[in-house]
Amino acid sequence: MSTWFSNIQLGFDMATSLTIVGAAITWTIRQKKQAEAEKIRGINQNARSTGLQKVQDVLFEIEDKYSILVSKTQAFEKSIDLRVRWSDGAPDFTRLNKMIIDDSDFLVASVDRLQDIREELGQFYELIQVRRYSLIPLLDAIKEGDKYIGVFKRNIDEVGDAYNAMGSRNVWLLKELHATITLLNDEYGDELTNVSDELSNTLFEKIAANKKIRNAIQSIIFDKSYFYWVQRFVPDGKEEDFLKNVVITDEIQDRDLYIEVISNFISSLMKKNHELLSQVLETASNSVMQARIECKDILIALSAISHKLVMDNNNETLEQVIEKYDTEEYFGRNITIR
Structure with missing residues (x-):
């Protein structure tokens, strides 16, 4: 009896020991997993903290550049916009x-x-392009970092597009148009004053036959970058035809349309050459405003990324935070200047 009881006791002790050992192993494994999770969480949190610090550093740096840009854009915009009056959606360039x-x-x-x-x-x-080499790897190291990078890179590209457009669409066109008008006034300045209907056709033919002026006009109408402005001389409904058959082709495919546009351009030069300059200046002012907004978009995006790095448990998406920050209650993307 005692032997039987001893065997039972031994079995019970072994089972108990195995249970204890199993529990110990389970606890050890659980602790190890928890430690690994804590380690990963700590690494991720450290990455977020480092990323946040870098975003803040970049944000502080470009805020100063943006402030300088705003001061310069405002001076230009005011000098143009205050001299253009609008009525029923149409600009009045009299004062300009x-x-x-x-x-x-x-x-x-x-x-x-x-x-x-x-x-x-x-x-x-250039500043934001350079800083992306240190900022993007940090953003890439955190959860959903690809979304942050995507927004950041898209805004950089938009600033680059604004920079290129301001040169090709505004600065160079203004220079070429001014040179053309100066050439016209130097050649026919006296004749352009109070031109009678009788002399108008004669003067038109003289200008059209002037090789220097004709080449200057062609340089403008053949430049695809200027088409946004040149199309005002194109007959309604013929804009795409002119672009396809005159501007972007090696040889002029529609000579009648080309001659009509040249004629309209010369007529405008004769009647209101200063207003042509005003038109381009007004467009340039809009381009400057748009460029300023594109730069502001980067500041807003970086601010939104900062918010997400701090509030990592927040249910708002990055896009939702940016949309919120665009509003008047926050940064007023389309309302406030700074």
């Missing part, structure tokens, strides 16, 4: 035309300001 006529330095100063803004925009773009 008068300024161009009365102050010979105004246009030169405007072009210089525009070039200065473009240079400042280029520095802003």
Whole structure:
């Protein structure tokens, strides 16, 4: 009896021991997994903290550049916008035309300001491009970092596009158009004053036959970058035809359309050449405003990324935070200047 009981006791002790050992092993494994999870969580948290610090550093740096850019863009925009009145969606360039006529330095100063803004925009773009080499790897190391990187890179590209557009669409067109008008006024300045209907056709033919002026006009209408402005001389409904058959083709495919556009251009030069400059200046002002907004988008995006790095348990997506920050209650993307 005692032997039987001893065997039972031994079996019970062994089972108990195995249970204890199993529990110990389970506890050890659980502790190890928990330690690994804590380690991963700590690494991720450290990465977020490092990323946040870097985002903040970049944000502080480009805030200063943005402030300089805003000051320069505002000076240019005010000099143009305050002289353009709008009625039923149509601009009245009377005051801006008068300024161009009365102050010979105004246009030169405007072009210089525009070039200065473009240079400042280029520095802003270059700065953010350089900083991406240290910022992107940190963002890539955190959860959903690819979304942050995507937003950041898209905004950089938009600033680059604004920089390129300001040069090709505004600065160079202003210079070429001004040179063309100066050439026209030097050649026919006296004849352009109060042109009678009788002499209008004669003067038109003289200008059209002038090789220097014709080449200057062709340089403008053949440049695809200027098409946004040149299309105002194209007959309604023929814009795509002109672009396809005159501008981007090796040889002019539609000579009648080409001649009609050239004729419309010359007529406008004869009647209101200063207003042509005003049109481009007004467009340039819009480009400057858009470039400023593109730069502001980067600041807003970095602010939103900072928010997400701090509030990592927040249910808002990055896109939702950016949309919220765009509103008047926060940064007023389309309302406030700074």
